[in-house]
Amino acid sequence: MSTARERIVDALERVLIEEGPAAATLEHVAEGAGVSKGGLLYHFGSKEALFEGLLGRxxxxxxxxxxxxxxxxxxxxxxxxxxxxxxxxxxxxxxxxxxxxxxxxxxxxxxxxxxxxxxxxxxxxxxxxxxxxxxxxxxxxxxxxxxxxxxxxxxxxxxxxxxxxxxxxx
Amino acid sequence: MSTARERIVDALERVLIEEGPAAATLEHVAEGAGVSKGGLLYHFGSKEALFEGLLGRxxxxxxxxxxxxxxxxxxxxxxxxxxxxxxxxxxxxxxxxxxxxxxxxxxxxxxxxxxxxxxxxxxxxxxxxxxxxxxxxxxxxxxxxxxxxxxxxxxxxxxxxxxxxxxxxx
DNA sequence: GTCTATAATCGGATAGAC
DNA sequence: GTCTATCCGATTATAGAC
Structure with missing residues (x-):
């Protein structure tokens, strides 16, 4: 079973490729990962941190x-x-x-x-x-x-x- | 002498390359072209139209x-x-x-x-x-x-x- | 760990003066 | 053709309950 962090980065990749950078809002990515915006922000404290999560991968x-x-x-x-x-x-x-x-x-x-x-x-x-x-x-x-x-x-x-x-x- | 439209697209190119898509706001591009946001919107009625101006070039x-x-x-x-x-x-x-x-x-x-x-x-x-x-x-x-x-x-x-x-x- | 407010800011677009 | 002023929606981030 994948961790929440992984599912969030998965969702970020999907949104970036299918809908573009402008669609990569915290709320939309969270929705794609099946969590709330607050839930996402627990794992990645900011949008910058979220992007760094992708670069880390x-x-x-x-x-x-x-x-x-x-x-x-x-x-x-x-x-x-x-x-x-x-x-x-x-x-x-x-x-x-x-x-x-x-x-x-x-x-x-x-x-x-x-x-x-x-x-x-x-x-x-x-x-x-x-x-x-x-x-x-x-x-x-x-x-x-x-x-x-x-x-x-x-x-x-x-x-x-x-x-x-x-x-x-x- | 270059037209206002051309200067605006010039500024858009510069901003996109040097500061990235997120910095390509109407106000910031207008500033780079030496016009106001309203002035820019006279030539390109929307952000979409502005981008199409670049693709046209x-x-x-x-x-x-x-x-x-x-x-x-x-x-x-x-x-x-x-x-x-x-x-x-x-x-x-x-x-x-x-x-x-x-x-x-x-x-x-x-x-x-x-x-x-x-x-x-x-x-x-x-x-x-x-x-x-x-x-x-x-x-x-x-x-x-x-x-x-x-x-x-x-x-x-x-x-x-x-x-x-x-x-x-x- | 995850959620629901809520605050604060920013960006696109309209209206109307000059 | 260009400007200022204003409105409105969207977005990031915080606070605090569960």
Missing amino acids: LTDSSQDPAPATDARGAITEYLRLSMVADDAFSTTLLAALRLVGAPGVDVPAALSAASEQWFEQVRPHIADPVTARLIQLVGDGLYLNALISAPASPHDDAVIARLLGEVEPH | LTDSSQDPAPATDARGAITEYLRLSMVADDAFSTTLLAALRLVGAPGVDVPAALSAASEQWFEQVRPHIADPVTARLIQLVGDGLYLNALISAPASPHDDAVIARLLGEVEPH
Whole structure:
């Protein structure tokens, strides 16, 4: 059974992604979590603290250990998660992206650190640093597309295949 | 001399990028443009209309004709603008990115359309559609990095150089 | 730990003078 | 075209009961 704190952050993510930052009021988030505004404020003493709760989750889940496989597996998983963006980490990340510019919390710093941490799970598998950066940027590009709900391109799979070819030439 | 409407949208962009969406109140934007709240509301009848003013500018500037050069030149310019993000189009685009999720305006649709329009200036120079999509995704990745104020990687130049090599092999 | 008031502030929008 | 004054709803946060 999940704690009230977790349910509240879950609700915050949902509201941010589905209804936007303006809808992320204390009352509305509380309602989504099945508690009252007062109940929410017991767990998070202010709106700022609530947002920091989300950033804390972002930091935590970016440190989740990778299923540690071979290079192809790691890279495929990295890019495919950026593409479909339906796992826990992607959800938290996309929610945090909608918080960029919120007052009192340093969202960019948390996002930079988290995405860097997350990419550290693939980097060891790639010898060439330029190839590594290329793959990271493509992952970031896929997240930007998810942020603006852009449809996937029919060539995305081929792009991933080509990148895989670059780590295991010929 | 710029019109009042233009100065107001200029101020909106500045506030969105430097202080975030929450600071983009009618009064604060009006102050940045050197007019009163009432003055702003004469030009844009509501906050929604103000935001649509920004999206309109995004649509317009994404149709600016490219300086039409060769493939290398077009692609270099495309990626370098995404990287430094200090031109008019990038400023408008980064401001609009902070508006994602705002009520009453379809920011994702405007952003998708604009970024697609913008990329149309390079696509004709690239024969292979997979390479084209790869370059587009890298450009998007660079914009995401600009959105979260992430420092440029020392390998970004090499990434661009490699992509240029893919359109003119050997 | 969770709830129901209530206080205090802020933001969007209207009306009307100039 | 631009301003000031004002209204009204929404939102954050506090106080205190249960």
